[in-house]
Amino acid sequence: MTTNDLPYNERVLDTRIPEHHVDGLEYGRHVSTPRWTGYYVRPAGSPLPMMVARMDPTVDDPDLTDLEEEMGMLATDAERVAAAYCGDGQRFNHPLSGEPIDDYCAARAVRTQVSADHRQRFVFEDGSAIVIDDGGWDIEGNEPFSWQG
Secondary structure, eight states: OOOOOSOTTOOBOSSOBOSSOOTTEEEEEEEEOSSOEEEEEEETTOOSOOEEEEBOTTOSSOOHHHHHHHHHHHSOHHHHHHHHTTTOTTOOBOTTTOOBHHHHHHHHOSEEEEOTTOOEEEEOTTSOEEEEETTEEEEBOSSTTOBOO
16 A cells, blocks of 8 residues: 655655665655655755655765755745745844845735734745744745744
């Protein structure tokens, strides 16, 4: 019996990884479908979100530069903003430039909204969003003005 524990609509990388662990790659949880298995991965130390890579017995030494490039292209605009702020929902200033996250988002958003409880929602061209309030910020969850988690 095979399981399918991969969440619906999860992005799966084209880049394949070997069946053994690779130095320089950070591993998350194992996933499987009826046809293949893999892991959530990202290059070690990368601010990119983890994405699913399929294991392939014919791959021995993956090119981590190609993997990181593909992940960067697949990441949403909101995930790239979060990565720029180290994924830390309590960090309101860019770690290098000091730019406030609301200014950073406003410069990149196609639409900005404010809720009745004063949460700011910055929607980007790809439809992803960052939601900010006085206590922190996060990538938008399943509902407008909610946090992912």
